[in-house]
Amino acid sequence: MIEFINFYLIPGLVLGCMYALGAIGISMLFGILRFAHFAHGDVITLGAYFALLFVTTLGFPVLLALPVAMVLTAIVSIGLDRAFYKPFRNSPTIYLVIASFGVALMVRSLVQLAWGVKVESYAAGTFSKPIIFFDTLRIADKHMWIAGLTIVVVVALHYFLSRSKLGKAMRAMADEPDLAQVSGIPTEKVVRATWIIGGGLAATAGVFLGMDSQLHTNMGWDLLLPIFAAAILGGIGSPYGAIAGGLVIGMAEELSSYPWIGDAPLLSPGYKTGVAFALMVALLIWRPSGLFRGRTFT
């Protein structure tokens, strides 16, 4: 049992935190701009490498590099929107989708150009020794940080969305765009705020992923499909659903290789990522509104 918690449940929850952070961005962007942002994975990669830049050149500890990376990634996100998405605001969304494919390629190749394709890591050994609870429950302190900071970010987001004027405007625009516009909500300001939040959270997911394992230039792209799965599971357009979706998908991936029946893993670990893809395709087909009966954009 304790092995189950240490080696399956906790890694599942940690993975779920990263998925949730990415999925909130995807989901909010879909809610406001109504397109699937295929470059989100590579924005996550970019955020992770921004933090690496400050860790390696200025000797920042990772947790201090994180806010800097969030700001830089948010700025880049706004720039990407200006250059590549804004011209298509009034075009069919498919142009935005194709453009975001191109942006994904461009961002990833720039990261590869700047940092090369070697596997990198933040100052190794910073987060190494697990903290042991009740003699047997082992939690690595990097996992505590990841889970703790995810909770902080999510609570902050909740307060922003439910209390601030801009946050309320964002929810209004996601729910009822025409009504929001006639009631005088500044559309472009809301769009900009969405990119700031999406970019910042993407950087957080990237930095956490780098802290948990390593950095490589495909890390974000590999995260993209599970993140879509999480956003769809939670009902696309709903940031709260995305958090739940991220946790469910992360756990499902890790728990799929637990020996539920007999001694062999239920599913060979090679297919771990396939679990998220299969869940996502199944959801799209049978429950496109998500588990929590959100909205579908048809």
Added chain:
Amino acid sequence: MSDLVLGLMLYGVSLLTMAGIYSVLAIGLNIQWGYTGLFNAGIAGFFAVGAYVSAILTSSPSTSFIGGLDWPFPAGLLAAMVVAGAIGYLVGRLCIRLRADYLAIATIGVAEILRLILKNEIWATNGPRGISNIPRPFEDLSQPWSQLAFLGVVAFVVLIAYLLAERAGKSPWGRVMRSIRDNEAAAAAIGKDVVGFRLQGFVIGAALMGLGGALTAHFFKFIGPEATEPLLTTFLVWVMLIIGGSGNNRGAMLGALVVWTLWSATELLTSQLPPDWAVRATFLRIFLIGLGLQIVLQRYSKGLLPERPPNSRTDDMVPSVDPAQEKAPPAE
């Protein structure tokens, strides 16, 4: 013939061969996206299935993967199309009703699952090491004739695919496809089986993608998981179709030729650089391809060769104000 001339000629022939194979893929995508409006972002999956099916059926027996049936080359191609088409049918049956970007997400997911299976089922596919020694027709001839003969085979396949796609596009079938793409509700209202037609478009496109995969496997005499990376298949084919002009088969072929020539010629240039720079320059090429796509999308969204409606007498088709004059028979 001097070595340099022979080398350049072989380079040109192999460039044209790859452009031809990409033309098949781009025509397949044109039937799905250009004609039918289906956003298939999982080209890599159908490509991989076709490549592996043909490789397994036409290779000599081996202990490292299943099959090895020594089938003739054309039978391998045909089987690749049938299996890729059949998988396309299954995927289509499940996903065809999804809205454009949902379909894109679902097809990427399916493609990644297919690639995971090909990578993990080592008993069947030799896993990450891939299948080598796939036979290539005319490989016993001396160079350059062997390469030229294979180029001839590819050119023949492209010609057949082009003629069939063109014929289909101009036929009543193609008109129904376009009407569904442009106004699904109207097509359904005049009694067209929207789901059925979209499914047909998806299956035909998937079969062509399988064919492209099979040709690639025979051309390189090798197929492995690396060769089915979405960058070289899905993305590049999309860029080709958008730049060439979606909805236009000649545009698809021109896009394949232009983009592949740029891709391959810049590789020739960057390979002259010192090794460290050569690796980095590869990413600059990818960046430029992405930027090119953005420029075409923003400035010339119809591509190099824009789509032309099948009926050139467009003047007759301007809708008249008076409904009483609207007695022209429907296009079929």
